[in-house]
Amino acid sequence: MIWLTWRQFRPQAVAAAVALVVIAILLAASEHSLASTYTSSGLARCHADCATVASRFIDKLGSLDHLLYFGSAALMYLAPALMGIFWGAPLVAREFEAGTHRIAWNQSVTRTRWALGKLGLVGLAAMATAGLLSLLVTWWASTIDRAASIAGGPVPVASGGAAGLHSTFLVLARLEPVIFAARGIAPLGYAAFAFVLGVTAGVLLRRTVPAMAVTLIVFVVIQVVVPNLVRPHLVPPVHVTSPVNVQTTHLHLNANASSGQVAIRLASAFAKPGAWVLSDTVITRSGAEAPDVSVSSGGVELLVPPAACIPTLGSGISRVAKCQSELAALHLRQSVSYQPASRFWPLQWLETAVYLVLAAALGGVCVWQVRRRRVP
Amino acid sequence: MTDATAAIEARGLGKRYGHRWALTDCTLTVPAGHVVGLVGPNGAGKTTLISLATGMLAPTTGTVEVLGARPTSGPRQLARVGYVAQETPTYAGLSVADHLRLGAHLNPRWDAGLARRRIEQLGMDLKQKAGNLSGGQRAQLALTLALAKRPELLILDEPIASLDPLARREFLQVLMDATAEQEFSVVMSSHQVADLERVGDYLIVLIDSRVQVAGEVDHLVATHHLLTGPRRDRAGLPANQQVITDSHTGRQSTFLVRSDEPIIDPAWTVSPVSLEDIVLGYMGHSSARSADIKMLGARR
Numbered sequence: 001m002i003w004l005t006w007r008q009f010r011p012q013a014v015a016a017a018v019a020l021v022v023i024a025i026l027l028a029a030s031e032h033s034l035a036s037t038y039t040s041s042g043l044a045r046c047h048a049d050c051a052t053v054a055s056r057f058i059d060k061l062g063s064l065d066h067l068l069y070f071g072s073a074a075l076m077y078l079a080p081a082l083m084g085i086f087w088g089a090p091l092v093a094r095e096f097e098a099g100t101h102r103i104a105w106n107q108s109v110t111r112t113r114w115a116l117g118k119l120g121l122v123g124l125a126a127m128a129t130a131g132l133l134s135l136l137v138t139w140w141a142s143t144i145d146r147a148a149s150i151a152g153g154p155v156p157v158a159s160g161g162a163a164g165l166h167s168t169f170l171v172l173a174r175l176e177p178v179i180f181a182a183r184g185i186a187p188l189g190y191a192a193f194a195f196v197l198g199v200t201a202g203v204l205l206r207r208t209v210p211a212m213a214v215t216l217i218v219f220v221v222i223q224v225v226v227p228n229l230v231r232p233h234l235v236p237p238v239h240v241t242s243p244v245n246v247q248t249t250h251l252h253l254n255a256n257a258s259s260g261q262v263a264i265r266l267a268s269a270f271a272k273p274g275a276w277v278l279s280d281t282v283i284t285r286s287g288a289e290a291p292d293v294s295v296s297s298g299g300v301e302l303l304v305p306p307a308a309c310i311p312t313l314g315s316g317i318s319r320v321a322k323c324q325s326e327l328a329a330l331h332l333r334q335s336v337s338y339q340p341a342s343r344f345w346p347l348q349w350l351e352t353a354v355y356l357v358l359a360a361a362l363g364g365v366c367v368w369q370v371r372r373r374r375v376p
Numbered sequence: 377m378t379d380a381t382a383a384i385e386a387r388g389l390g391k392r393y394g395h396r397w398a399l400t401d402c403t404l405t406v407p408a409g410h411v412v413g414l415v416g417p418n419g420a421g422k423t424t425l426i427s428l429a430t431g432m433l434a435p436t437t438g439t440v441e442v443l444g445a446r447p448t449s450g451p452r453q454l455a456r457v458g459y460v461a462q463e464t465p466t467y468a469g470l471s472v473a474d475h476l477r478l479g480a481h482l483n484p485r486w487d488a489g490l491a492r493r494r495i496e497q498l499g500m501d502l503k504q505k506a507g508n509l510s511g512g513q514r515a516q517l518a519l520t521l522a523l524a525k526r527p528e529l530l531i532l533d534e535p536i537a538s539l540d541p542l543a544r545r546e547f548l549q550v551l552m553d554a555t556a557e558q559e560f561s562v563v564m565s566s567h568q569v570a571d572l573e574r575v576g577d578y579l580i581v582l583i584d585s586r587v588q589v590a591g592e593v594d595h596l597v598a599t600h601h602l603l604t605g606p607r608r609d610r611a612g613l614p615a616n617q618q619v620i621t622d623s624h625t626g627r628q629s630t631f632l633v634r635s636d637e638p639i640i641d642p643a644w645t646v647s648p649v650s651l652e653d654i655v656l657g658y659m660g661h662s663s664a665r666s667a668d669i670k671m672l673g674a675r676r
Contacts, residue, residue, distance in 0.1 A: 003481040007474055008467070099465035102432060103521065105448070107482035108455035374433045 001109055001117030009122050012087055016129050023075070023133065027140040030068055037061065038143040043150070051273065054151040058144070058171050069144060069171070072137040076182035079133055080190035081219050083126045088198020089211035091118055092366075096206040096375055115370040119363050123195050130191030138183045145174045145183070149274030149341055175276040175344050177227040184348040189355030194219050196362040203369045226351070232278045234350040235343055241335045242269040244282060244300055246327040264305040266327075268295070269334045274341030285331040293332070300334060302327075381444035383408040383529050383561045384429050388438030390585075391424050398424040401438070402585045406563055408443070408529070410592070411555055413572030414565040415655055416582035422565040423462060425582070426533045429563075430459045443529055455485055458527030458560075460535045464518035468507030472500055475517055476524070483525045491524035494550070512543025516550060523554050532564040536571060548574050569652040579651065581658045588658040589634075593651060600654050603631045603644040614641075620657045632657040 006013075038044065041057035061069075092115075095101040104114055138145075148171040172179045180186065197218060201211040244266055270280065282293040282300055292303040309323035339347065384406035391399045399421040406412050416422050427433040428440050431448030440446075445453050466475060472495060480486045495502065498516050500509070506517060515535055522530055532551075536544040552575050555562060566572055572579065579596060581588040589596065600620070607629045610619045617639070620632040632649065633639075639646045649657075 001482065004478050007470065007478070011469075098468065099461065099463060100467050102459070102461040102465055103467070103478075103518070105432070106430060106454065106457070106459040106461075106522075107479070108451050108484055108525070109482045110451055110454070111448070113451075374427075374431075 001113050002121060004104070005117050005121045009087075009125065013125060016125070020129065020132055020136075024136055027068065027072070027136050030064055031140050033062070034065055034140070034143060037065075038147075043143075043147060050150045054147040057147045058151065061144070065144070069141060072140065073179060073182040076134060076137055076187050077223070079130055080126075080187060080194040081216060083129065083191050084194030084198035084215045084219055085212045087122055087126055088195040088200075089202045089215050090208045091122060091199045091202055092370065093202030093206055093208040093211045096202075097208060101375060111370050112367055115367045119196065119199060119366060123192055123359070123363070126191040126195040127188050130187040131185070134182075134184065134187040141183070144171055145179070147171065148179075149173045151273065173274040173276070173341065175274060175339060175341055175347070177231070177276070180231075180276075180344075180347070181223070181227065184345070185352045186348050186355070189352035189359070190223070192359040193222070193355040193362070196359040196366065200362045200366050200369075203366050203373065206375065226354075230354065231347065231351060232276075232339070234347055234354070235339065237278050237337045237339055239335065239337050240270065241283070241333050244327075244332040244334050245269055246324050246332075264302045264309050264323075264327075266300045266302070268299045270336045270338075272338065272340060276339040276341075277336060278339065279335075279337045281335050283333050283335050290330075290332055295334070300332075306330070381408060382406060382441075383410075383412065383443065383563055384425075385441045385444075386425065386428075386438065387440075389425070389428060389435055389440050390437035391428060391433055392436040397585075399428070400585045402582075402587075403438075404580065404582075404587045404590070406580065407578065408561045410578035411562040411576045412564070412578040412580060413569075413576035413593075414563060414580050414582060415567060415569055415572060416565075417659060418567060420582045421585045422567075422582055423533055426531055426563070426565055430457065430461075430531055432461075455483060455525065456528045458522030458525050458530040460515075460518045460522050460530070460532040462533040462535075463538065464511075464515040464535055466506035466509070466514050466517055469505065471503050471505050472509075472517060473502040475506060475521060476502075479521050479524055485526040487524045487526050490526075491520055494520045494523065498550075510543070512539050512546065515539060515543070515547055519547065519550060519554075523558070526558070527560055529561045529563065532562070534565055534567070537566070537568075544571065551575055569655045573651045579655070581655055583659060588661070589654070596654055597649065597651060599636055600632065600634050600649050600657075601639050602647045602649050602653065603629075603633060603639065604647065605629060605641075605644040608643075620654075620661045 037060050038057060041053060041060060043050065043053050043057050046053045092101070095104060105111055151171075174180060174183050181190070194215070198211065198215040201214040201218070202208065205211045205214065246266060268280075270277070280295045282290040282295055284290045294301045294303065306323060306326035308326045382405045384404070386402050386404050389399060389402040390397060402421065402425060404425075406414075414422055414425070424433065428435050429442050429447055431446075442453070443456055447457070448454060467478075470478070476488070476491045476495070479491060480488055495517075498513070498520075500513055500517070506514060509517065519532075519535065522532075536547050539547060548571060551562070551564075555575070562575075564572065564576070573593070576593060578590075578592050580590040591599075605628070607624055607627050610622050610631065613619060613631065613633065616637055617631075617633040617635045620634060622629060622631045624630075632653070
């Protein structure tokens with residue numbers, strides 16, 4: 001059974017191997033300059049003010065690095081889907097379409113072995129491909145990932161000297177959903193799941209093209225649902241509540257010229273670089289969510305600040321003190337729920353396990369259906 | 377070649393697709409040790425019966441046993457039955473040699489020498505992709521795959537329906553040679569009686585899921601007679617002469633009758649019948665009967 005499966009799978013295996021080699025060469029070639037930028041930035045040997053050093057390193061990355069950073073992440077999303085569509089969906093459906101299952105099912109091998117052989121060999125190939133790809137990408141991006149974790153949160157970096165004039169390069173900590181799925185061992189689980197999903201769709205629909213479409217749709221839905229609804233709860237998130245610091249020097253006034261409104265921005269009380277923030281709200285003394293307050297990575301913004309904080313012509317320092325005391329009287333507290341950076345690997349293992357369990361369950365459905373299904 | 381267990385034994389076998397019955401209440405015994413031709417018009421249920429016997433379909437009602445066991449009940453049972461499916465599918469992307477390797481890997485009783493020899497005799501290129509083979513060569517490849525498995529029973533489902541006359545003749549020749557060399561039972565369905573007459577020694581006529589007649593070809597030919605003589609009603613024939621079809625002109629009557637005893641009535645001119653005449657007779661018999669039923673229904 002293994003021989004036949006391998007013989008049928010050979011062209012796809014060769015294509016995957018060629019693609020892997022091309023990607024490996026591309027990443028290895030560009031890694032050299034990335035590594036030297038990293039070394040010269042001093043981030044590897046940094047002891048103090050590493051966040052600034054990290055930001056400076058990210059700042060120095062070239063446009064090719066930007067391209068590869070996002071390109072490789074996109075590839076990590078694409079690869080499992082492609083394996084589901086082009087390896088999984090046709091695996092059995094094409095046999096039904098060509099009638100060749102009538103040959104396969106009439107050799108001296110049971111359908112169970114036939115199905116297990118196909119699922120096992122091509123499934124392992126899919127996992128190996130995704131694993132190697134992830135290894136390459138994770139290795140290539142390791143310096144950027146490290147810098148992103150140190151710099152803290154999403155780091156919009158204005159490349160070049162003049163701020164905002166050039167395109168900004170946003171790097172994310174590896175625990176952020178966009179990057180998380182493109183690193184470590186999780187892609188292995190995605191590939192296994194997408195592949196078996198494709199096979200199952202093919203077994204049930206018996207037609208390659210509809211099976212491909214269904215595979216893509218279901219996989220995309222799962223890939224949206226899991227990071228939003230499942231991953232945050234794989235490990236119970238950490239909650240912290242701390243008073244909003246009104247005594248800081250980070251007191252910014254944002255005057256909106258068009259509406260004439262004035263907003264006030266305070267520094268965020270939450271500073272855990274590399275953490276994945278699940279929810280970040282400001283609550284009042286009663287514990288209710290404070291109205292007219294928005295929280296972003298930039299800080300806590302009060303859309304309707306106390307009257308004393310609204311600047312008037314000729315206001316002096318005493319007015320700032322009054323503003324601060326009025327702010328303090330609001331007893332605002334910032335409530336954050338997050339996954340700390342240290343949970344990257346536990347979450348990777350758990351998510352991979354979830355996908356592998358799903359893949360195994362679908363694999364069971366496949367074998368059962370192949371045994372049961374009667375296709376003349 | 378006297379085997380107690382039948383090649384195929386169906387009891388009350390039925391298969392329904394949605395609301396349409398492809399086969400209803402079919403009870404038949406295909407004896408082992410013969411080259412059995414299964415004939416019938418399109419839609420008689422031949423392919424459905426064979427699909428049920430090879431386990432490609434599951435019955436809606438009844439049971440079917442192949443060589444005394446349930447189809448596809450395990451690797452041992454699979455090894456005993458060779459199957460050449462309709463339109464003789466092959467893996468288009470695999471070469472002829474790959475197909476032989478496939479057979480060798482998947483069958484414990486694989487006869488590699490036999491497979492090689494057959495492919496050589498047919499003058500096929502081992503390196504050629506099956507997708508580039510002619511219809512006839514593809515059918516031969518499928519047959520080789522089934523034969524080299526060394527089955528106890530070979531089931532063929534209209535293997536030559538789409539072939540040209542020459543390829544058809546070659547295919548049957550290979551099949552005949554194989555049955556002469558190896559000892560195995562054959563069941564082959566076709567709607568071409570002439571094809572079966574060349575290779576078969578046993579015939580089953582299946583019409584509307586019913587076995588109309590079954591028996592050894594020689595016996596069928598010996599016991600069916602075409603009688604021509606002065607006009608006479610079918611009721612006027614002796615009880616031991618079963619009328620299959622009759623046709624009448626103003627003064628003359630023609631009957632196809634089945635009788636185990638010789639026809640002695642001097643009024644008849646008795647002419648021998650071919651297998652094709654017999655099969656066509658039974659097909660006409662069946663359609664005439666259903667026409668009678670329809671007329672009865674209309675009169676009511």
